Amino acid sequence: xxxxxSLAAAAALLVAVLVSGCGVTERQRVSYExxxxxxxxxxxxxxxxxxxxxxxxxxxxxxxxxxxxxAATQELVTGxxxxxxxxxxxxxxxxxxxxxxxxxxxxxxxxxxxxxxxRYGVKKVNNSASLGVxxxxxxxxxxxxxDDAMVKVASETLTDDRFYDRFFSLIERYLPESVIDEAAAPxxxxxxxxxxxxxxxxxxxxxxRAVPLxxxxx
Numbered sequence: 001x002x003x004x005x006s007l008a009a010a011a012a013l014l015v016a017v018l019v020s021g022c023g024v025t026e027r028q029r030v031s032y033e034x035x036x037x038x039x040x041x042x043x044x045x046x047x048x049x050x051x052x053x054x055x056x057x058x059x060x061x062x063x064x065x066x067x068x069x070x071a072a073t074q075e076l077v078t079g080x081x082x083x084x085x086x087x088x089x090x091x092x093x094x095x096x097x098x099x100x101x102x103x104x105x106x107x108x109x110x111x112x113x114x115x116x117x118x119r120y121g122v123k124k125v126n127n128s129a130s131l132g133v134x135x136x137x138x139x140x141x142x143x144x145x146x147d148d149a150m151v152k153v154a155s156e157t158l159t160d161d162r163f164y165d166r167f168f169s170l171i172e173r174y175l176p177e178s179v180i181d182e183a184a185a186p187x188x189x190x191x192x193x194x195x196x197x198x199x200x201x202x203x204x205x206x207x208x209r210a211v212p213l214x215x216x217x218x
Contacts, residue, residue: 057174119154
């Protein structure tokens with residue numbers, strides 16, 4: 001084979017490799033879905049209650065599911081829960097709820113909920129033993145030991161609609177019954193103001209007039 005033919009074949013092979021690499025990169029970009037900010041119902045829910053009552057209901061909802069509360073105010077609740085799906089896999093879920101007044105309404109609150117899931121795996125760390133000698137320095141011995149350490153391998157925000165629907169339904173169960181009854185009851189019409197009627201005054205009596213006596217005739 002001539003050198004020119006070999007060079008042409010090598011160039012063609014290089015171009016094919018580059019094209020295939022670009023195709024893989026393009027497919028990877030397509031498979032990644034960027035944030036579109038097109039949904040506002042997954043992480044939010046409106047409640048007919050004040051911010052303090054809504055966050056208190058969220059705190060009780062998390063406590064009922066075994067979450068350890070790390071912060072609780074009238075506008076913010078955070079909690080953490082650990083899971084062990086496998087012997088060498090550890091998962092932690094951190095729940096965060098923010099309660100904010102909805103517009104100018106005094107008894108309407110929006111609850112913003114988000115859950116962050118961190119996944120940890122076991123990683124073995126090898127430790128080699130060494131012995132220090134005064135004049136020589138350190139001397140590495142042929143034996144070693146290994147320790148297990150938990151290392152974070154993944155972290156993501158949960159976006160399952162059913163997960164948050166169950167949580168918001170649980171908040172409604174822990175809202176005070178008086179708040180739910182007030183929200184369900186139709187507004188009552190304000191009774192008309194009744195003004196007191198003044199008692200009727202008796203008719204005024206006409207003043208008596210003196211009638212002159214007629215002279216007696218003889």
